[in-house]
Amino acid sequence: MPMNTGFTARYRVPRGKGGSGRVHGSPRRLPTVVIGAGPYGLATAAWLSAAGTERRVFGEPMECWSANMPDGMFLKSVPAASSVSAPEAGYRLEDFRTARGHGPVGDRYPVPVEEMIAYGRWFQERRVPEVERRRVRSIGRADGLFGVTLDSGEEFLAGRVVMATGLVPFAHEPPELTGLPAELVSHTSRHHDLGRFSGQRIAVLGAGQSALESAALLHEAGAFPTVIARARSVAFGTPPDTDRPSDRPRPVRVLKPGSPLGPGWSLLACARGGGVIRHLPQDVRLRMLRSVLGPSGGWWLRERVEDRVPVLCGRGVRSAVAEDGGVRLEIEAVGDGRRTETLRADHLLLATGYRVDVDRLTLLAPELRREVETFHGAPRLSSGFESSVPGLFFTGLAAAPTFGPVLRFVAGTGFAARRLAGAVAAGSRERP
Numbered sequence: 323m324p325m326n327t328g329f330t331a332r333y334r335v336p337r338g339k340g341g342s343g344r345v346h347g348s349p350r351r352l353p354t355v356v357i358g359a360g361p362y363g364l365a366t367a368a369w370l371s372a373a374g375t376e377r378r379v380f381g382e383p384m385e386c387w388s389a390n391m392p393d394g395m396f397l398k399s400v401p402a403a404s405s406v407s408a409p410e411a412g413y414r415l416e417d418f419r420t421a422r423g424h425g426p427v428g429d430r431y432p433v434p435v436e437e438m439i440a441y442g443r444w445f446q447e448r449r450v451p452e453v454e455r456r457r458v459r460s461i462g463r464a465d466g467l468f469g470v471t472l473d474s475g476e477e478f479l480a481g482r483v484v485m486a487t488g489l490v491p492f493a494h495e496p497p498e499l500t501g502l503p504a505e506l507v508s509h510t511s512r513h514h515d516l517g518r519f520s521g522q523r524i525a526v527l528g529a530g531q532s533a534l535e536s537a538a539l540l541h542e543a544g545a546f547p548t549v550i551a552r553a554r555s556v557a558f559g560t561p562p563d564t565d566r567p568s569d570r571p572r573p574v575r576v577l578k579p580g581s582p583l584g585p586g587w588s589l590l591a592c593a594r595g596g597g598v599i600r601h602l603p604q605d606v607r608l609r610m611l612r613s614v615l616g617p618s619g620g621w622w623l624r625e626r627v628e629d630r631v632p633v634l635c636g637r638g639v640r641s642a643v644a645e646d647g648g649v650r651l652e653i654e655a656v657g658d659g660r661r662t663e664t665l666r667a668d669h670l671l672l673a674t675g676y677r678v679d680v681d682r683l684t685l686l687a688p689e690l691r692r693e694v695e696t697f698h699g700a701p702r703l704s705s706g707f708e709s710s711v712p713g714l715f716f717t718g719l720a721a722a723p724t725f726g727p728v729l730r731f732v733a734g735t736g737f738a739a740r741r742l743a744g745a746v747a748a749g750s751r752e753r754p
């Protein structure tokens with residue numbers, strides 16, 4: 323049974339938005355609240371507005387990209403796969419470049435993060451001007467509706483809530499390495515200026531893009547990084563032969579068709595088949611999420627890492643203790659815990675990725691979190707991205723365990739926003 327938290331008693335429907343009396347419990351008369359103004363929140367808002375859905379959108383536009391990713395980073399996704407979806411033409415990354423007087427670019431152009439941030443803000447100003455740059459403090463249940471409290475203290479009722487709060491709440495820190503003070507160990511998502519580590523010895527844990535790019539940027543900023551990777555070797559992508567997939571010879575295109583996730587039939591299936599992936603057994607979906615586009619560095623990183631940054635492959639960190647103002651790491655060979663070595667560093671940087679866990683979304687009241695049915699921490703979602711709590715939607719990374727790897731990338735915004743906005747407009751209730 324939904325709980326009455328007192329919200330319905332306290333709040334009135336604003337005049338002109340469904341009446342002036344007390345709430346009578348119709349979610350359709352109340353705004354849909356989108357929490358998040360990153361690519362997924364912005365795309366969702368754009369598609370909701372096209373569907374004529376009353377909405378309020380909260381968040382700092384492109385905050386994760388400007389505050390939780392390193393300055394000087396390049397996108398691993400190609401320009402053609404880095405556009406935020408809108409129902410109308412004219413809002414793609416290439417349109418932004420044209421508006422700024424820049425020419426077209428293809429697959430061999432790594433997009434600088436600064437360009438992506440500027441593009442996202444340009445998109446927001448033109449397509450989602452209603453964004454309120456405020457933080458939502460909490461979401462509670464209120465007679466089948468949602469009570470929303472902002473940091474400013476404002477409280478209001480919402481008929482539906484879309485969680486587009488992104489990756490940062492899901493930053494994964496191995497529990498055995500988190501007992502140290504923040505000046506000795508931190509997750510990559512806590513940094514945008516790696517230059518602060520200049521002159522320091524930094525142990526970087528991980529083998530993916532984030533680890534390898536952080537190591538390159540640290541090295542270029544005058545720090546002394548060492549990468550520690552469980553993988554037997556670190557992998558880098560291969561530079562695209564041509565700027566446009568359509569310029570590749572026909573046999574190559576048949577064998578490896580282009581897709582927003584990269585060339586190949588399996589990547590094409592992941593990029594286009596989110597609706598089908600949802601029907602696969604959950605173990606298969608979770609395995610796909612781990613293995614498709616597994617850890618590797620972008621092709622342009624190879625020359626910035628190889629022969630410049632020491633990489634200790636096939637090793638894991640067993641323990642980390644504070645010592646002499648730095649950190650002493652006990653490193654063991656993967657599969658042979660007897661082979662150990664010691665590494666001393668000034669800081670341990672965890673490039674250990676992100677794991678979806680609804681319990682980490684403390685923005686949602688505990689009783690609401692308990693109501694969300696999950697599998698391995700991820701919310702069960704309907705084909706319209708609705709959770710087991712009617713009216714509560716999840717998009718972006720939180721939806722990747724359901725719809726597959728494309729939801730980890732900006733390229734998934736079209737699939738997600740179109741479906742989600744359609745489900746909200748239809749007011750349909752389908753079991754997740």
Ligand SMILES: Cc1cc2nc3c(=O)[nH]c(=O)nc-3n(C[C@H](O)[C@H](O)[C@H](O)COP(=O)(O)OP(=O)(O)OC[C@H]3O[C@@H](n4cnc5c(N)ncnc54)[C@H](O)[C@@H]3O)c2cc1C
Nearest residue numbers: 358359360361362381382386397398399458488718731732
């Ligand atoms: C290092 C790194 C590199 C990446 N490179 C690429 C790449 O090359 N290509 C690619 O496609 N993807 C890349 N990604 C993934 C990409 O970041 C995500 O796909 C994308 O940002 C997800 O968008 P989002 O809108 O879900 O979340 P985010 O971009 O994380 O946005 C979250 C939004 O939620 C808001 N928010 C959070 N909490 C609150 C609150 N309480 N109240 C109000 N607002 C709130 C924030 O202000 C922000 O606006 C990369 C990720 C990382 C970490």
